[in-house]
Amino acid sequence: MVKVQGGKSIYGAAVGILMLDARFPRIPGDMGNALTWPFPVLYRVVRDATPDRVVRRGAEGTLPAFIAAARDLARDGADGITTNCGFLSLFQDELAEAVGVPVATSSLMQVGLVNRLLPKGRRAGILTISGSTLTPAHLDKAGVPPGTPVGSTEGGREFTRVILNDEAELDTELARQDNVEAALALRAANPDLGAIVLECTNMVPYAADIRAACGLPVFSIFSFIRWYQEGLAPARH
Template structure:
């Protein structure tokens, strides 16, 4: 029997297409979702609302009681709660794709930085970076503010033009690479970005990591098989 990944979900209405953390087709293992009522993108992304910590911890404990093998979240900004959520349960917790930044940075030659593509670069910063231990690493942070992508996933609207979202993400990637030629790897903070990871890699030619690559890493470690 396969291990199940628990996902702490924001309270949203936008579409979750294959590749998105909230879509069952995004993973080669079962997922179990738990919506944290009232946890809007506004409260998490813009307000960094500390009042949400206990509801998220309570939902994590529920998932643990329901038998999940590990727990993640549907928003990388919840990196600000990484330590507290990990302490709340006895199963592995990985709140954000940003946890891959140290590994990506360690694989790069001196002088190169990790590019971070985020839902909103204006509000991603010290709280999230400190939560996952990446403060002080060489980073290039670029966001989707002012785009249709941002309007859907931060503004929480129900209609998504997938082709337009991909074009916008590619455009931001191109701008990042033009302005920061030192970027040697890319981490997609936003859990709604994995559907476009292939396009980002095609335009950049760089390693691209996101919440799905981290989830597979964690779940593979929890379900080792023999080499026969």
């Protein structure tokens, strides 16, 4: 007989995801659509942490709620915590300190690693949902090297508006065009671009289109958390 030690409320889901309080459509590929993941995940919505409050207003006043929700996820059985907004890099240190398990707040944490993968003279750039509010503090907390190129979907017709205003309908074709056009503009403005890191977790459904249009590797929260989950719960081979 093999003895096992208990202690969790929920078993089999290593990754806990802190969710913004939002109702916009979460299409397949979106981090908030559970069918996106090839493994089970645990979700916890942080009430009143809206996209507008977190992205446009610096997540003001929300840290205690994020800490409480992260602790709940860890208590229920999550072996590691992530979030569904790249702007929550602001809370990386505080969440890691408070929760007692590994924390990966933002896709932006990949930028330094991606730079190490690229040939000499090439560097990663960031595609964000809101270039006007992505501050040096967000980048510094994620370990992004100073001077990293940043592009944004902010000037587009659909994607940024629908997500940040938390609208009930999303034209996925227009959203795709916004992402592809912003990525192409980022590449055109930076001849040394070697890869793109998607800040926004809602950009994942368009990653393949960006890759096809730009001809560059594209890294996202999906690529990041798949790697992260494998460390939390290694597969048997």
